[in-house]
Every structure is written in C-alpha cells, then in structure tokens.
Amino acid sequence: MPDFTLWDILRNLALAARWTVALSLVAFLGGALVGLVLLLVRLAGGPWLGRAVGAYVQLFQGTPLLMQLFLLYFGLAALGFDTSAWLAACVALTLYASAYLTEIWRGCVAAIPRGQWEASASLALSFGQQFRHIILPQALRIAVAPTVGFLVQVVKGTALASVIGFVELTKAGGMIANVTYEPMLTYGCVALMYFVLCFPISLCARLLERKLAMRTLA
Amino acid sequence: MSAAPNAPPSGAGKPHTQVGAPILRITALRKSYGAHEVLRGIDLDVARGEVVAIIGKSGSGKSTLLRCINGLEVFQHGSLIVDGRHLLHDNPKAMRELRQGVGMIFQNFNLFPHLSVGRNVMLAPHLVKRRPGPENAARARQLLARVGLAEKFDAMPDKLSGGQQQRVAIARALAMDPAIMLCDEITSALDPELVGEVLRVVETLAEEGMTLLMVTHEMSFARKVANRVIFMHQGLVHEIGTPAEIFGAPRTPELRQFLSSLQD
Amino acid sequence: MPLQLDFTSILVQWPLLLRGAAWTVGLTAVATLLGAALAIGCAWARSGGPLALRWLVGAYVELIRNTPFIVQLFFVFFGLPEAGIRLSPATASVLAMTINLGAYATEILRAGIEATPRGQIEAAESLALTRAQVFTRVVLPPALGKVWPALVSQIVIVMLGSAVCGQISTEELSYATNLIQSRNFRAFETYIVGTLSYLGLAILVRTLLNWAGPRFLFGR
Numbered sequence A: 001m002p003d004f005t006l007w008d009i010l011r012n013l014a015l016a017a018r019w020t021v022a023l024s025l026v027a028f029l030g031g032a033l034v035g036l037v038l039l040l041v042r043l044a045g046g047p048w049l050g051r052a053v054g055a056y057v058q059l060f061q062g063t064p065l066l067m068q069l070f071l072l073y074f075g076l077a078a079l080g081f082d083t084s085a086w087l088a089a090c091v092a093l094t095l096y097a098s099a100y101l102t103e104i105w106r107g108c109v110a111a112i113p114r115g116q117w118e119a120s121a122s123l124a125l126s127f128g129q130q131f132r133h134i135i136l137p138q139a140l141r142i143a144v145a146p147t148v149g150f151l152v153q154v155v156k157g158t159a160l161a162s163v164i165g166f167v168e169l170t171k172a173g174g175m176i177a178n179v180t181y182e183p184m185l186t187y188g189c190v191a192l193m194y195f196v197l198c199f200p201i202s203l204c205a206r207l208l209e210r211k212l213a214m215r216t217l218a
Numbered sequence B: 001m002s003a004a005p006n007a008p009p010s011g012a013g014k015p016h017t018q019v020g021a022p023i024l025r026i027t028a029l030r031k032s033y034g035a036h037e038v039l040r041g042i043d044l045d046v047a048r049g050e051v052v053a054i055i056g057k058s059g060s061g062k063s064t065l066l067r068c069i070n071g072l073e074v075f076q077h078g079s080l081i082v083d084g085r086h087l088l089h090d091n092p093k094a095m096r097e098l099r100q101g102v103g104m105i106f107q108n109f110n111l112f113p114h115l116s117v118g119r120n121v122m123l124a125p126h127l128v129k130r131r132p133g134p135e136n137a138a139r140a141r142q143l144l145a146r147v148g149l150a151e152k153f154d155a156m157p158d159k160l161s162g163g164q165q166q167r168v169a170i171a172r173a174l175a176m177d178p179a180i181m182l183c184d185e186i187t188s189a190l191d192p193e194l195v196g197e198v199l200r201v202v203e204t205l206a207e208e209g210m211t212l213l214m215v216t217h218e219m220s221f222a223r224k225v226a227n228r229v230i231f232m233h234q235g236l237v238h239e240i241g242t243p244a245e246i247f248g249a250p251r252t253p254e255l256r257q258f259l260s261s262l263q264d
Numbered sequence C: 001m002p003l004q005l006d007f008t009s010i011l012v013q014w015p016l017l018l019r020g021a022a023w024t025v026g027l028t029a030v031a032t033l034l035g036a037a038l039a040i041g042c043a044w045a046r047s048g049g050p051l052a053l054r055w056l057v058g059a060y061v062e063l064i065r066n067t068p069f070i071v072q073l074f075f076v077f078f079g080l081p082e083a084g085i086r087l088s089p090a091t092a093s094v095l096a097m098t099i100n101l102g103a104y105a106t107e108i109l110r111a112g113i114e115a116t117p118r119g120q121i122e123a124a125e126s127l128a129l130t131r132a133q134v135f136t137r138v139v140l141p142p143a144l145g146k147v148w149p150a151l152v153s154q155i156v157i158v159m160l161g162s163a164v165c166g167q168i169s170t171e172e173l174s175y176a177t178n179l180i181q182s183r184n185f186r187a188f189e190t191y192i193v194g195t196l197s198y199l200g201l202a203i204l205v206r207t208l209l210n211w212a213g214p215r216f217l218f219g220r
Helices: A006-044 A046-061 A065-078 A085-110 A114-122 A127-164 A169-180 A183-217 B062-069 B092-100 B117-127 B133-146 B162-174 B192-207 B219-225 B243-248 B253-263 C014-048 C051-065 C069-083 C089-114 C118-126 C131-168 C173-184 C187-217
Strands: B022-033 B036-047 B051-056 B077-082 B102-105 B180-184 B211-215 B228-233 B236-241
Touching: A006 A046, A006 A085, A006 A127, A006 A169, A006 A183, A046 A085, A065 A085, A065 A127, A065 C131, A065 C173, A065 C187, A085 A127, A114 A127, A127 A169, A127 A183, A127 C069, A127 C131, A169 A183, A169 C069, A183 C051, A183 C069, B022 B062, B022 B211, B036 B062, B036 B211, B036 B236, B051 B062, B051 B219, B062 B077, B062 B180, B062 B211, B092 B102, B102 B162, B102 C118, B117 B133, B117 B162, B117 C131, B133 B162, B162 B192, B162 C118, B192 B211, B192 B219, B219 B243, B228 B243, B228 B253, B236 B243, B236 B253, C014 C051, C014 C089, C014 C131, C014 C173, C014 C187, C051 C089, C069 C089, C069 C131, C089 C131, C118 C131, C131 C173, C131 C187, C173 C187
Parallel strands: B051 B211, B051 B228, B102 B180, B180 B211
Antiparallel strands: B022 B036, B022 B077, B228 B236
16 A cells, blocks of 8 residues: 655645646636626527526526536436536536626626616617626626635535546545545645635635725725 | 602612712713823713703714713723712623613614514513513503504514604613613704604603703703703813803803804 | 437336435535524624634634535545544534535624624613623624525525535435436436426525515514
C-alpha cells in the first residue's frame, strides 16, 4: 500500500481541482449564454414563450441537480445516446446554471423602473435598442453581485458530477480516502479546497453588493 | 376622575419614598458620545404627581435626558434615582425593576407589528408581572377603553391611524402601572389633525395625578398642562419655572430667542 | 429504431416511490426543525453574544456555505467514524442536512433581525422585558415573518439537495428511483418519474409552508 503523506493528498486533490474549475467555467459561461437567450425570449417573446421559460426555470429550480445528472447520463444512455460523464456534467450544469441566471437577471431587469422602458420607447427606440442602451447598462450594475454569488453555487454543484463518475475534486477525494483509509483527513482537505475556491468569490460578491448599496445611497 | 391628585396610580404598590420626597432625583448627570458632551451636568427633582415639560432646540439634549431616565441611554457621571431605586446600568435585574415603574411613549409609537392591539398591551404584564390571563385581558380592555379604542382590541397596528397607534402605545405603557411616564415628542410624527386626540389622553392622565415628564414642541399644551417647564440649552437646564414664568417672563436671552423663533 | 417510452413499468412500483418520497419529506422535516433551532441559537449569538461566540458562528456559516453539501455529508458519514462516531445513513443524512440548513438559515434570520427597527427593541426594554424576552417575543417573530419566504426556499433547496443522501444508501426518493431503474432497465423513464416526483414534492412543501407559516408561526 502506498504511503500517502498529507502533502500527497493535497497535491492529488489540487490536480483534480483543475477539473472542478474547468467544469465550473464551462457551466457558468454556457449557463450565462443560454440564460441570456432565455432572458431575451422572456422579455420579448410574448406571453406563451415567456410562460415556457418560466416553466423551464421552475423545472430546474424545483428538481435536484443530481436527478438532472442521472437523467442526462444514465437516462440518455438507456435510450441509446452514448454520453460521457464529462459531456453529461457539462450539459446538465449548463442547463441548471442557465435557469438560475435567467431568473436572477429577470429580477434585475424588473427592478428597473417601467418609466425607463416607456421613455426609451417614446424616443422611438426598438426593443433591442431599448434593452441594449437603456435597460442593460442599468440592470448590469445590480446584476453583478448576485451573478458572482451564483458562481459559488455552480462550483459547489460540480461536486455532484462525482456521482456519475467524473473525476473532479470530490471524486478524487473519495478515491484517495479509499486508499489511505483516512476519510476524515481526506474529506477535510476536500472541504478545505472547495472553501479556498469559493470563499474568495463569496467575499467578492459581498463586496460588490456593499459597493452597489453605497452607490445607490449616495 | 375619581383618583385624588398626587395619589399613586392604582396597582403601583406602595411608594418607595416617603410622601413629599421627589419621585425622580437626577444629580450631576453627564453624558457624552465620544468627545461630544450632550448632557453637561443635570440636576433635577420631580415630585410625585408633577407634570414637567421639557422644551428646547433640537440637539439641546432634552430627548437624551429623557432616555437616560429609563436607561435607554447610558450616562457616564452622576446619579439617577426613580421611586427610591438607583439606576444601575450593568445590573439587568435592577434595570428591569426600575423600568417597571417607568413608562415610556415614543415619537414613532413603536408598537409591535406582529401582535394585535390587545396583545401589544398585554405582552409586558404577562411576561414581566405574570398577570393572569383573564385579569390581563380585562385590564387591557379597560385601558383601551380609557384611550377611546375599546373596539380595536383585535386589530393589527398597521390598520390604525398614527393617532390611534399612539393611544395604544399609551395604553401599553399604562398597563405596567408605572409611577412615572416619559413622553418623547409623542405628537411629532402625527398629522396635525391627529395631534389633539393624543394630547387629550395625556391631559386626562395629568388630571388623574400621573407623574409626567414630556419633551414637547406643543408649547400651548405645555403651558396648559405642565406645573413646571424646563428650558434646555446646550446640554444644561438653562431656565426652569412655572409656565407663566417661562412663557410670560423669560429671563435669559437664549430662551427669549427660542420662544420668538417659534412664532415664525 | 423509433423511441419507445414505457412508463407503466415504473408506475407499478409506486409503493417504492411513495416510501422514498416519505423518507425525503421525513428527513427534511426533522432537519428543518433541528436546523431552525440551531439557526435561531446562532442568530441570537451573532446579534448579541460574546465576541468569541460571534466569530465561531461566523466561521461555521462561512465554512458550510462555501463547501458542497455532498462533501459535508461524506465527511459526516465516512469521516466521523474515524473519530469513533459511527452513524446510520439516516442519522448521518439528518445531521448533515441540519448543519447545512442551520448555516444558511442563520444568515437569512440575521438579515431579518437586523431589519428590526431600533425603536421596537427600546419599547420592549422600556416595558421591563428581559433580553431573552425581547429576542423571542419582539425581535424574532416579525423577523421570522419577514424572512419566511427566503427560509421556505432554503428548506426546499435542502430537500432537493437531500437526493445526494441516496449515495450513502439512505432510502430516500433518489435511492428508490435508482433501485427501480436497476430492476426494470428503463433508466430514462424512471429518472423522468423520479425527477418529476421531486418537482411535485417541492411544490407541495413550498405551498404548505407558505400557507402554514403565517398561520401557526407568527400569528397573523
């Protein structure tokens, strides 16, 4: 049996953490893209499309991410689509992130007074122009903090990819725990790694929030 | 009004001081926020049943003085005795004993928004005095009737007008059978047409012999109801006297200036 | 080959699903009660406790909020036995869920407590209430009312997160779903049904709590 030192554990976890970061970035960026499209559909697509996006959000926010992963990985495989754990995790997390982000951003857009839409409409701006030049810049300001905050949720969400066998931080932790027979130390280190990844983002989100609150007051 | 003037309010228990001794004695009281001294040595005696109005510019320390009397503000020097009890900030038990005898009514009413009117009145007697339920409810109804709000027992505070909320606050303070009542600009947050209903209740209290200390901007009310008026200026009792003396013959230029500024 | 979906082979397994759902709701209910109690204690400590305790609570909240639930669960279930604390899957699940919910709920409650107007507290103090009475009778109920929707959302999130507990063989809904698909080889349909069951539970729990909270918890 190989003798693992604490340093070995940490080094192996750090290596696996790269995949956590990669998966988080793909899911966050993909989710942002899909989320933005969904936001536009919801704002401009009429009542039926709007309701469809609402149902989409409900579906992803009202079901466990783990089940979404199972469905995309084992479920699709049973139907004959062969997906890798990486692909399934990317798709599932992207969809999950898009649902949350589109909802967060809708709240931000809704926080912009109606008068801004009306004023820009009466200046004969098209919907796209109203959104891009008037609403988006204002909504973006208030959207930054909760969006950054949601990134923490994505990073934590990637841990579930371990369950379908994707080797990232949590999965690596499980494997190391099995070899070292030191689950407490190993999972402690895993938790620490996540904390090191997430805490700075949390702090950053809080800082942005406070900054915005002060600017709004001033 | 059956209660004789100067009699202790019913249920307040025996007075802790002999008759004639002041119910409130403030000696050399000083308070500062950091380097800024807001109260710079206050001496004041208030007799049982006396109605004292405190006037002065904002920032003169009058609200702070009032809030010192029931320990909402901590002062650094001097002593304060209410009904024979020394005010001891760092003794929670002594503070609660003292506060049972001191009612306070706030500018912003401060009713508890999650409790009905009746339960606002009953909360403290229940928790602090362990007054049994039926008696507590009967007492609350009686007090609400006294402030003209008998029918609002089950209403929630946010359904009431400001004047009604303030009258509930008065009933809530009375329910603890205080020996002395502090009124901190209690009509300042009210629409002008609602001021009268609150002042009438306070006037009745005064007639019934309640000891009242009120910070107020209602000069005509102070003139009519108070036995003594205190003019505060820059953290000191600048002038003190009967309403006739204070309003009719002000001695200091500061008071004269203050009074004339009100006429504008 | 055309897609052929067959849901009957899952629906005949409804007793298993129902049992799983009952477990999920049960775990959530216990964790909610314990987690709420923990959060109220922590929020109280954080708003008026000694400095060391405030730091401790702050560290607990940040640690939990910045690590995944699955890692917390594995730490409790696989890690604690190393320290001689051996827990059954169900107990480990409840413990992990309680600790998790407790941290988030502490933060939520704190926001509500900080929103209490200073005058409310002064009025209660003037009426000679003790510090504990001021907190439980005057500060807490309206704070709870104010943050109730956020708290309900968090409870639902914890319930959905509890799907992970199947991984340590707690026999909740995701575990039942996995069991069914291993028997009927209809993974896609089974996971659809399992996922939608969670959706149903989420809507049910949310509706129930939103209805019950104002009626039974902060008496309106």
